[in-house]
Amino acid sequence: MQAVDAVPTKPRTFARFALAIGLVLIALWLSLILQAPFDNPFWFFFALAVIVSTWLGGRGPGWLVVGISSAAALYYFIPPYRAWSLKPADIPFFATFVGCQVVANWLISWRREAEDSLRRAQDELEAQVEERTIELKNANEALLDRIEEQKRTEEALQVARAELARVARITTIGELTASIAHEVNQPLAAVVANADACVAWLARQSPNLVEARAAAERATQGATRASEVIVRIRSLITKATPEKTRVQINEIISDTVALAEGQASRNGVAIDTDLATDLPPALGDSIQLQQVILNLLMNGIEAMTGASDKARRLVIRSSVPAAGQIGVSVEDSGIGVSPETMPRLFEPFFTTRSKGMGMGLPISRSIIEAHGGKLWAESTPGQGSTFQFTLPTADGVAG
Amino acid sequence: MKEAEPIVFVIDDDRMVREGLQSLIKSIGLRVETFASAPEFLAAKRPEAPACIVLDVRMPGISGLDLQTKLGDEKIEIPIIFITGHGDIPMSVRAMKEGAHEFLTKPVRGQDLLDAVQKAIDSDRGLRKERAELNEIRTRFDSLTPREKEVLELVVGGLLNKQVADELGMSELTVKTHRAHVMEKTKAESLAHLVRMTERLKNAPHK
Numbered sequence: 049m050q051a052v053d054a055v056p057t058k059p060r061t062f063a064r065f066a067l068a069i070g071l072v073l074i075a076l077w078l079s080l081i082l083q084a085p086f087d088n089p090f091w092f093f094f095a096l097a098v099i100v101s102t103w104l105g106g107r108g109p110g111w112l113v114v115g116i117s118s119a120a121a122l123y124y125f126i127p128p129y130r131a132w133s134l135k136p137a138d139i140p141f142f143a144t145f146v147g148c149q150v151v152a153n154w155l156i157s158w159r160r161e162a163e164d165s166l167r168r169a170q171d172e173l174e175a176q177v178e179e180r181t182i183e184l185k186n187a188n189e190a191l192l193d194r195i196e197e198q199k200r201t202e203e204a205l206q207v208a209r210a211e212l213a214r215v216a217r218i219t220t221i222g223e224l225t226a227s228i229a230h231e232v233n234q235p236l237a238a239v240v241a242n243a244d245a246c247v248a249w250l251a252r253q254s255p256n257l258v259e260a261r262a263a264a265e266r267a268t269q270g271a272t273r274a275s276e277v278i279v280r281i282r283s284l285i286t287k288a289t290p291e292k293t294r295v296q297i298n299e300i301i302s303d304t305v306a307l308a309e310g311q312a313s314r315n316g317v318a319i320d321t322d323l324a325t326d327l328p329p330a331l332g333d334s335i336q337l338q339q340v341i342l343n344l345l346m347n348g349i350e351a352m353t354g355a356s357d358k359a360r361r362l363v364i365r366s367s368v369p370a371a372g373q374i375g376v377s378v379e380d381s382g383i384g385v386s387p388e389t390m391p392r393l394f395e396p397f398f399t400t401r402s403k404g405m406g407m408g409l410p411i412s413r414s415i416i417e418a419h420g421g422k423l424w425a426e427s428t429p430g431q432g433s434t435f436q437f438t439l440p441t442a443d444g445v446a447g
Numbered sequence: 448m449k450e451a452e453p454i455v456f457v458i459d460d461d462r463m464v465r466e467g468l469q470s471l472i473k474s475i476g477l478r479v480e481t482f483a484s485a486p487e488f489l490a491a492k493r494p495e496a497p498a499c500i501v502l503d504v505r506m507p508g509i510s511g512l513d514l515q516t517k518l519g520d521e522k523i524e525i526p527i528i529f530i531t532g533h534g535d536i537p538m539s540v541r542a543m544k545e546g547a548h549e550f551l552t553k554p555v556r557g558q559d560l561l562d563a564v565q566k567a568i569d570s571d572r573g574l575r576k577e578r579a580e581l582n583e584i585r586t587r588f589d590s591l592t593p594r595e596k597e598v599l600e601l602v603v604g605g606l607l608n609k610q611v612a613d614e615l616g617m618s619e620l621t622v623k624t625h626r627a628h629v630m631e632k633t634k635a636e637s638l639a640h641l642v643r644m645t646e647r648l649k650n651a652p653h654k
Binding site: 229230233234235236237238239240241242243244245246247248249252256259262263266267269270273312313314316318 | 460461463464466467468470471473474475505506507508510530532553554555556557558560561
């Protein structure tokens with residue numbers, strides 16, 4: 049600031065002094081003109097010159113005007129005129145004139161400086177305010193940037209989570225491959241057997257159209273069943289963004305049980321369903337909910353594979369535990385979960401299986417929590433475990 | 448004796464497959480009975496006739512392989528044609544070792560299955576005939592007295608009557624009488640025939 053202002057100070061100083069000299073010369077000129085027609089000297093213009101030049105030019109030019117006007121008064125307006133001498137009787141008069149000039153100069157410059165310093169203080173304050181405002185603006189922008197970044201991160205997290213869920217689904221499907229192959233192959237076997245039978249009935253010497261037609265119809269049913277299985281599996285594998293709609297939990301359970309049944313029977317497990325008849329709809333993503341249920345069923349089947357001598361029974365239930373809530377539980381008669389393992393059950397990458405990824409339960413829990421529900425486990429070691437979750441109904445408590 | 452009508456037992460938990468196989472086998476004029484599970488089959492009364500079992504390997508509860516073992520334990524010898532969706536090697540080895548007649552993979556070509564069924568029934572027919580003959584021989588041999596059995600043992604071993612008499616401490620005449628009884632009771636046409644029957648009985652699995 050100082051460096052910048054230092055440059056224009058000089059011309060300004062010169063202008064100030066030039067103005068002072070100009071003013072005092074005008075005052076002198078007017079006084080000289082008015083001296084001729086009047087007796088009394090009209091030197092009040094000098095006072096004006098002091099006031100104006102001090103106000104506009106400052107203390108220095110004021111002093112200059114005081115000096116010049118005092119000299120001019122002495123020379124021109126105090127007898128003897130046009131001489132530098134001063135009679136003793138005129139001394140008080142002259143001294144008063146000079147004193148008045150000095151006081152005027154002093155008062156005006158003092159007032160002027162006070163005003164200047166006030167203005168400077170104001171300017172400084174204004175500059176400070178300006179500076180702070182800029183800082184605040186910068187901080188604000190940084191904050192906005194960070195909020196934007198966080199939003200992007202959250203979006204990326206959302207995408208990553210959905211992808212992870214999909215990978216987990218595909219992994220589960222991978223574990224199911226053998227039973228899915230069976231699931232598809234079974235109806236195909238029915239198609240082939242029935243089609244062959246149909247041909248055989250037609251190829252007889254006296255074709256049996258009744259038998260042939262029945263066989264052809266069964267072949268069609270088999271083909272329909274095979275395609276249904278494929279639709280179910282494809283819906284689990286496709287990359288769909290979670291979409292919440294009104295869903296019937298019982299339907300999701302039945303679909304999922306159909307998917308897991310092959311795996312269950314392969315392991316000698318019977319799946320029983322016990323579904324509440326008047327279950328209200330829930331609001332949710334049916335694929336994700338299917339994934340959770342499939343995961344719980346697969347875990348249950350797995351848990352019972354270790355139990356050799358007991359009846360292998362998996363029960364899946366739906367219920368209305370409280371108004372506005374839907375409950376689903378999967379109960380197995382497997383080996384159970386030890387108290388030491390229990391708290392770690394929902395930790396990512398924690399697994400008791402050799403082939404498990406350890407993501408099934410954490411993902412299931414995050415899905416259920418994203419739906420506004422809860423997922424938890426209870427277990428009696430040696431007797432089996434129950435995994436259950438709740439979901440809010442689509443219509444809230446009133447529904 | 449007129450042979451009973453052959454029968455095929457189809458055991459598969461899948462209704463549509465079961466009905467398809469039933470229809471297919473029926474189309475060549477064979478009698479078919481279907482069962483949805485192993486226990487259902489075990490509980491049913493089986494007619495005395497040449498038969499074979501068409502069995503799904505994978506079923507809930509008692510699997511096809513378990514049923515095979517069970518039938519083996521109970522000495523129920525009906526040829527088994529396995530059908531499996533995923534014929535892994537250890538499984539088929541186990542099945543064949545335990546005497547499976549055939550191991551087919553799903554989906555089965557109709558003609559393959561019908562050929563296998565036909566072969567299995569023929570084989571069962573032969574086995575049944577064999578078993579019936581063996582039972583007949585066993586009945587005849589069972590009717591021998593302990594003394595006659597001793598004589599039989601030594602005669603079949605290649606001893607002469609005199610040597611047998613010495614061995615058992617009896618007269619040669621007595622040996623001759625016993626020997627005649629043996630030949631008569633077992634309906635042996637010659638010594639060679641008697642030896643063959645004895646061998647067959649010895650090699651046969653115990654009832």
